[in-house]
Amino acid sequence: MELDHCTWPEVGAYLKKSTGILVPIGSTEQHGPNGLMGTDSICSKLTACAAADKVNALVAPTIPVGIAQHHMGFSGTMTIRPSTLVLLIKEWVFSLAHHGFEKFFFVNGHGGNIATIGAAFSEIYGERSLAAEGDNRPDLRCRQLNWWESPAAKKIVRELYGANEGMHAACSEVAVTQFAFPEHIKNVVLDPPVAPGPNRFTDAPDFRRKFPDGRIGSNPSLATPEAGKRLVEAAAGDIADAYTKFIES
Numbered sequence: 001m002e003l004d005h006c007t008w009p010e011v012g013a014y015l016k017k018s019t020g021i022l023v024p025i026g027s028t029e030q031h032g033p034n035g036l037m038g039t040d041s042i043c044s045k046l047t048a049c050a051a052a053d054k055v056n057a058l059v060a061p062t063i064p065v066g067i068a069q070h071h072m073g074f075s076g077t078m079t080i081r082p083s084t085l086v087l088l089i090k091e092w093v094f095s096l097a098h099h100g101f102e103k104f105f106f107v108n109g110h111g112g113n114i115a116t117i118g119a120a121f122s123e124i125y126g127e128r129s130l131a132a133e134g135d136n137r138p139d140l141r142c143r144q145l146n147w148w149e150s151p152a153a154k155k156i157v158r159e160l161y162g163a164n165e166g167m168h169a170a171c172s173e174v175a176v177t178q179f180a181f182p183e184h185i186k187n188v189v190l191d192p193p194v195a196p197g198p199n200r201f202t203d204a205p206d207f208r209r210k211f212p213d214g215r216i217g218s219n220p221s222l223a224t225p226e227a228g229k230r231l232v233e234a235a236a237g238d239i240a241d242a243y244t245k246f247i248e249s
Contacts, residue, residue: 001052002059011099014058019102019138020247022059022239023092024048025117026109027066030074032169032195032215034186034223036177037076038064039169043176044109047147050236051107055244060096063088067112070201073208082116089120090127097140105243106144109173117144143246145239148172152234160227166218167198168211172231174220179228194219 003011003021026041036042041064052059068079080088093104106117121142128140147153153172161171178185195215201207 001057002049002061004061006058011058015100018057018247019100020057020243021096021101021104022048022052022057022243023063023104023106024059024109025063025066025089025106025113027068027112028064028076028078029066029068029071029110030077030169030214031174032218032220033190033213034188034220035169035174035214036181036184039173039177040066040109042109042180043147043173044107046176046180046232047150047235047239048107050232051239051243054236054240057243060092063092066110067116068110070112070204070207071214072204074214082119085113085116086120086123089117090124093120093124093140093142102138102140103247104140104142105246106142107239108144108146109148111146114144114146141246141249143242145242147235147239150235150238152238153231156227156230156234161219161222163217164194164219164222166195166216166220168216168218169195169214169220170218171220171223172227175223175225175228176231177228178223178225179232182225185225188221190215190219190221193221 024044026044028037031039041062045062048059065078065080067082068077071077157165157172165171195218197217199210201210
């Protein structure tokens with residue numbers, strides 16, 4: 001159940017049963033010649049919604065733009081500063097907390113967001129801790145989980161792709177977007193088939209020099225919608241289990 005598709009009375013009724021909510025967060029950035037710009041946001045929303053269906057949970061609107069400065073050498077990439085994302089996450093959380101939500105489970109689709117999400121959680125806790133003495137508001141709890149770290153999904157990745165998975169514009173994430181939007185599958189010749197492997201990078205020009213077509217160590221021509229469906233189902237099961245434990249803790 002997505003918050004966007006609910007009426008306010010429906011949200012009120014949900015809050016009488018649960019104060020937990022899943023929050024997808026991703027990025028809008030290049031994903032190589034055959035990967036969609038919205039890959040990270042698509043993956044986080046799709047797996048969060050599939051998990052929510054398993055546990056009758058509510059899903060907040062996706063945060064679609066993240067920390068992607070190193071991809072700015074590729075047309076269409078959008079990025080925000082870490083300080084901006086911290087404020088955005090805080091206001092996402094505090095807006096929902098105003099209505100009674102207390103437990104926020106972020107399903108992340110972009111590695112570049114990880115540190116900033118953690119910093120935002122620290123800001124949220126710090127602001128609550130420094131509130132006026134005697135404050136008896138309910139506790140807020142936040143948790144981050146990266147969808148691709150699902151043990152069940154990782155097992156499928158090893159089975160299907162092995163070393164071809166790569167680190168960016170990976171086979172698995174491209175497969176998930178192909179499952180979500182088969183009408184937008186891109187048939188592109190990748191040269192070389194497997195992109196240059198991991199290497200340190202700093203800013204956008206440095207990234208573009210080292211990874212000319214945007215991929216890191218991957219061969220996403222191996223992606224298929226069928227694999228994407230398997231990955232979503234696998235990740236959703238692990239996310240649902242983790243969410244349930246989080247809510248019950």
